[in-house]
Amino acid sequence: MDNNTENYETLYADLESSISLLQSGDLNLDDAVKEYEKSLKLISKLEKHLELVENKIKKIKNNLK
Amino acid sequence: MDDLTLSVTDFVAVFNQTISGVYPSIFIEGELDSLRISKNRWVYFNLKDDYSSVKFFAIVNQLPGPLEDGMLIRVKGMPFLHSLYGFSINVQFMQPVGEGSLKKAAQLLEAKLAKEGLFDESRKRTIAYPPNRIGLITSVGSAAYHDFIKILGDRWGGVSIEVADVQVQGEIAPSQINNAINYFNSEKNPVDVIVIIRGGGSADDLAAFNTELVTRAVATSRNPTLVAIGHEVDISLAELAADKRGSTPTHAAEILSPDKKQIINDLNNVKEQLKELIKKSLIAKKETIIDIKSDMHELIDEIILNKTNNLQQKQQLIDILSPHSALRRGYAIIRLESKVLTAGKSLKLDQMIIIEFKDAEVTSLVKKVKLKE
Numbered sequence: 001m002d003n004n005t006e007n008y009e010t011l012y013a014d015l016e017s018s019i020s021l022l023q024s025g026d027l028n029l030d031d032a033v034k035e036y037e038k039s040l041k042l043i044s045k046l047e048k049h050l051e052l053v054e055n056k057i058k059k060i061k062n063n064l065k
Numbered sequence: 066m067d068d069l070t071l072s073v074t075d076f077v078a079v080f081n082q083t084i085s086g087v088y089p090s091i092f093i094e095g096e097l098d099s100l101r102i103s104k105n106r107w108v109y110f111n112l113k114d115d116y117s118s119v120k121f122f123a124i125v126n127q128l129p130g131p132l133e134d135g136m137l138i139r140v141k142g143m144p145f146l147h148s149l150y151g152f153s154i155n156v157q158f159m160q161p162v163g164e165g166s167l168k169k170a171a172q173l174l175e176a177k178l179a180k181e182g183l184f185d186e187s188r189k190r191t192i193a194y195p196p197n198r199i200g201l202i203t204s205v206g207s208a209a210y211h212d213f214i215k216i217l218g219d220r221w222g223g224v225s226i227e228v229a230d231v232q233v234q235g236e237i238a239p240s241q242i243n244n245a246i247n248y249f250n251s252e253k254n255p256v257d258v259i260v261i262i263r264g265g266g267s268a269d270d271l272a273a274f275n276t277e278l279v280t281r282a283v284a285t286s287r288n289p290t291l292v293a294i295g296h297e298v299d300i301s302l303a304e305l306a307a308d309k310r311g312s313t314p315t316h317a318a319e320i321l322s323p324d325k326k327q328i329i330n331d332l333n334n335v336k337e338q339l340k341e342l343i344k345k346s347l348i349a350k351k352e353t354i355i356d357i358k359s360d361m362h363e364l365i366d367e368i369i370l371n372k373t374n375n376l377q378q379k380q381q382l383i384d385i386l387s388p389h390s391a392l393r394r395g396y397a398i399i400r401l402e403s404k405v406l407t408a409g410k411s412l413k414l415d416q417m418i419i420i421e422f423k424d425a426e427v428t429s430l431v432k433k434v435k436l437k438e
Contacts, residue, residue: 008223019335022342029350036343043332050325053222057214059205060229060248 008049015042077148084144090157093119094139097132108156112138123156129239130174130277136166141236158236160272167268168299171275175302178277183284183306190289190308195322196257198225200249200288202242205230209264209295209314216315221322227256233263238273243282250287258289258321261303262314265295274301283307293317392423409434 018039021027027035071079095112102108108123121140132138139162142154161170178184203210205228217224229245232238242261249259261283263271273279274294283290284306292304293311304310311317384390388398398421399406406418412431420427 015335019339022339029346032346033343036339039339040336043336047329047332050222050329055214055218055222055224055226057226057228060227 008046008053011042011046011049015039015046018042074148077146080146084146088144090141090143091154092139092141093154094137094162095119097134097136097138100132100134112140120151120153121156122153123159126278127156127159128277129160129272130170130275130280131177132161132170133173136161136169137163138166160236162269164268167272167275171299171302174275174277174280175305178280178284178302178306183281188284188308192289192291192309192321193257195221196224198227198254198256199321200245200252200256200259201226201228202231202245202249202259202261203228203263203314204233207233207264209233209262213260213262213293213314213318216318217322220318220324220326222325224322232273234266234270234273239276239278242273242279246282246286246290255288258291259286260317260321261290261292261307262311262317263294264314271296271301274303279303280306291317291320392421395423397422410436 018035022032022035022039093112095114098111098113098118100108100110102125106125108125108128110121110123111118112121113119121142122145139160140154140156141158142156144152145155146152161167175184182188201210201213203213210228214226217226227249229248231241231245233242246259246261249256263274271294274292280302283292283303289309290307291309291311292301292307293314293316294301294304295313300310309320311320392398399409400419400421401412401416403419406412412418412434414431414434416431418429418431420429
């Protein structure tokens with residue numbers, strides 16, 4: 001479970017830095033297009049992650065009485 | 066037949082045996098009277114009504130919280146004849162009853178705990194957003210449980226939920242809730258947040274969340290706590306003590322997690338914005354190229370114009386220097402035997418020369434040659 005969330009957070013952080021790179025206007029057109037394609041891939045991964053990953057429920061066995 | 070005669074001690078034993086056989090537990094409701102706590106351990110009080118009064122005995126941790134004479138109390142107890150100190154009822158469980166008394170009890174407890182600083186804002190901790198692991202304390206099978214699990218699942222994934230199935234009202238609720246909190250606090254790998262939820266109910270139903278036991282457990286929990294109780298009456302003390310409070314179990318799920326539908330929507334917006342950004346960049350690049358092209362055309366046109374002017378100038382010069390131009394200006398071309406003469410020195414008398422004017426050719430004979438100094 002931690003791995004999944006870590007992945008999500010990593011993906012999100014990567015997307016944020018990709019976007020700020022594109023918005024900075026510092027890239028030439030070729031690099032910008034490459035970065036744009038990278039962003040699209042990240043977004044697609046994030047969306048897949050959000051749609052597929054589920055919660056895990058476990059009842060504790062301890063007697064609490 | 067002789068009447069049965071017992072020793073005093075035997076009587077006490079028989080009495081207690083009989084009573085505990087018939088009434089192992091009995092529920093009595095009455096007005097609290099003469100409440101007295103001794104050595105911070107033993108609790109003595111009476112319950113009375115208009116006509117009667119009965120003595121009770123309890124241990125201090127059986128008190129749900131601070132109580133006052135005059136409050137309406139419901140006690141589960143065991144009648145007991147002490148060998149020396151007379152008859153009283155040993156308390157097994159006690160709780161204020163009726164909205165009035167419950168409210169009063171909550172007020173007393175709130176005052177006591179507020180004095181200790183248990184509700185201070187400065188004690189509140191932030192909760193991981195979203196949490197990786199949740200310790201959930203609730204009655205599994207209740208609507209509250211289903212609502213929370215469903216809404217959380219709709220909004221977010223990847224969360225690990227450990228569930229402690231407890232009573233959320235009634236006699237054993239406070240100790241079960243307390244034990245569950247202690248359980249989560251003692252785990253080697255602690256959860257990110259302990260979530261305690263239940264649905265709405267009467268003041269009586271919610272009483273467990275106004276007990277000192279539960280309120281202290283929430284306030285002193287090692288793990289951050291979120292308490293959400295659906296209700297229309299006053300906020301419970303457990304909610305006041307929690308790090309975060311939700312108005313309903315559904316609201317609790319909303320507090321804990323982002324909404325993935327919203328995020329997917331945002332991501333799609335970002336995709337569109339990036340598309341526009343790239344489009345704009347491409348258009349800008351295209352325009353730059355078009356500008357450059359047009360600049361180059363202008364440049365080339367200029368160069369051609371210059372060269373043309375140059376050429377024209379040269380043309381004019383050639384024109385001016387040509388013999389035809391000279392003729393037009395009135396000069397003549399002299400030829401001897403079809404060869405153009407540029408000087409007269411070599412001419413002899415009676416030689417025939419052809420003089421070309423702009424309008425005629427004149428044949429003449431040389432009569433005299435005079436050299437210039």
